[in-house]
Amino acid sequence: MQLHQNMLDQTIGIIKNSNNKKLLWNFVHGIFEGDGYVAGGTKRTGLGIACNIDNYQFIQDILNKLGIQYNTVTSENDRSLSNGVKVQFGLDRKSVV
Numbered sequence: 678m679q680l681h682q683n684m685l686d687q688t689i690g691i692i693k694n695s696n697n698k699k700l701l702w703n704f705v706h707g708i709f710e711g712d713g714y715v716a717g718g719t720k721r722t723g724l725g726i727a728c729n730i731d732n733y734q735f736i737q738d739i740l741n742k743l744g745i746q747y748n749t750v751t752s753e754n755d756r757s758l759s760n761g762v763k764v765q766f767g768l769d770r771k772s773v774v
Contacts, residue, residue: 689735701739708736716765725765736764 692704708726716725728736733749740747747766 692739693735696742698743701743705739705743716763723765725763727763733764740764740766 692701695701709724712727714725714727716723726736730751737747737749745766747764750763750765752763
């Protein structure tokens with residue numbers, strides 16, 4: 678487990694400090710493979726990434742570097758504390774609920 682965490686920490690450090698578009702896109706593609714979903718409905722479609730609140734800023738920074746416009750939707754637990762974020766893009770910004 679420690680080896681896995683060390684590898685993940687090193688990867689995140691490289692991605693955080695990178696402006697290499699190909700590297701950033703490859704990382705986003707990997708996120709979609711694990712945590713991505715189709716967003717929208719019958720009249721609009723887009724993509725989304727579900728993540729916990731701890732990873733949100735990191736993903737937001739990558740999307741900003743790539744110039745991707747997105748919306749965020751937070752979910753709350755029983756105590757009204759934010760515990761998750763959905764990052765959605767490709768949707769009409771006014772219609773995301």
